[in-house]
Amino acid sequence: MVKKAVHIEIRDEIGWVILNQPNRYNAINFEMIDLLEEGIARLKNDESVKALVITGAGEKAFCSGGDLSAFHQLHSEQEAYSMLSRMGKVLLDLFQFPKPTVALLNGVAVGGGCEIATACDIRIASDHVKFGFIQGSLGITTGWGGTTFLMERVPKDAAFELLIRANKIPVTTGLQIGFIQQVFAKETIQEDFQNWIRPMLKNTRGVLEAYKQRRLDQIDYKTIKKRMNQEISECSRLWASDEHHQAVAAFLKRQ
Numbered sequence: 001m002v003k004k005a006v007h008i009e010i011r012d013e014i015g016w017v018i019l020n021q022p023n024r025y026n027a028i029n030f031e032m033i034d035l036l037e038e039g040i041a042r043l044k045n046d047e048s049v050k051a052l053v054i055t056g057a058g059e060k061a062f063c064s065g066g067d068l069s070a071f072h073q074l075h076s077e078q079e080a081y082s083m084l085s086r087m088g089k090v091l092l093d094l095f096q097f098p099k100p101t102v103a104l105l106n107g108v109a110v111g112g113g114c115e116i117a118t119a120c121d122i123r124i125a126s127d128h129v130k131f132g133f134i135q136g137s138l139g140i141t142t143g144w145g146g147t148t149f150l151m152e153r154v155p156k157d158a159a160f161e162l163l164i165r166a167n168k169i170p171v172t173t174g175l176q177i178g179f180i181q182q183v184f185a186k187e188t189i190q191e192d193f194q195n196w197i198r199p200m201l202k203n204t205r206g207v208l209e210a211y212k213q214r215r216l217d218q219i220d221y222k223t224i225k226k227r228m229n230q231e232i233s234e235c236s237r238l239w240a241s242d243e244h245h246q247a248v249a250a251f252l253k254r255q
């Protein structure tokens with residue numbers, strides 16, 4: 001079977017969303033945004049699915065954020081806003097997904113890759129993983145809602161420090177601040193993950209959806225949407241700066 005750039009599969013009562021561009025470290029391009037929109041909507045309505053798990057193809061990367069070679073064609077604030085707000089909607093759909101969601105960080109997660117993980121309820125990582133909200137090093141901020149979600153996931157001061165340092169850090173630090181809930185050895189992560197998720201899947205879909213709804217009841221969506229829109233607008237403004245375009249050009253020109 002030829003797998004798409006986002007492969008959706010239902011296996012063992014789990015809706016799997018597999019980011020599948022391993023030669024680009026599973027960076028997100030326009031085709032993948034379309035496939036994520038369709039795939040998440042399909043899994044949401046599928047009664048055989050009890051939980052959603054998002055992961056990356058291959059062993060090296062979960063996701064390296066936006067595909068810099070695809071997105072460097074976006075120059076103006078308006079062009080950036082259009083892409084960022086579409087991915088913001090994808091991440092809000094993940095954040096509000098009516099069943100438990102897990103980001104299985106099988107490899108590096110940076111930039112928008114970290115934002116995708118933050119939209120999920122739980123983050124599980126392989127012990128070799130490094131992750132980071134590195135957007136600042138490109139002259140932009142998070143622009144898919146990542147800051148808004150991160151402030152809900154970890155203490156606000158820890159979130160602020162991660163964002164302003166904009167560097168890659170090991171999973172041990174992620175565990176300490178509560179960003180990552182569980183770490184497994186790289187060699188056994190698939191098997192360990194199955195053992196970890198099995199007790200959850202013993203519950204009926206009704207039970208899992210009811211608890212997820214109680215979790216979502218704690219969230220003030222009017223505020224979340226307002227904060228996301230401010231975040232996306234600010235990132236769009238910075239996107240159009242010379243500093244951002246030069247940083248992307250420098251990455252693309254590396255030997």
Ligand SMILES: CC[C@@H](C(=O)O)C(=O)SCCNC(=O)CCNC(=O)[C@H](O)C(C)(C)COP(=O)(O)OP(=O)(O)OC[C@H]1O[C@@H](n2cnc3c(N)ncnc32)[C@H](O)[C@@H]1OP(=O)(O)O
Nearest residue numbers: 023024025027064065066067068069111112135142143144
């Ligand atoms: C646009 C949305 C925005 C947001 O709103 O959040 C962002 O996501 S901003 C952040 C964008 N992402 C990045 O800046 C990450 C760029 N990549 C890296 O820093 C590094 O590649 C890595 C992810 C830390 C991995 O480093 P390393 O192990 O040394 O591998 P390589 O650097 O050699 O990469 C392998 C291969 O993959 C290509 N690649 C990696 N990331 C991207 C990317 N984001 N877009 C496009 N291509 C990417 C890289 O070019 C290499 O390709 P080849 O040279 O052809 O082998």
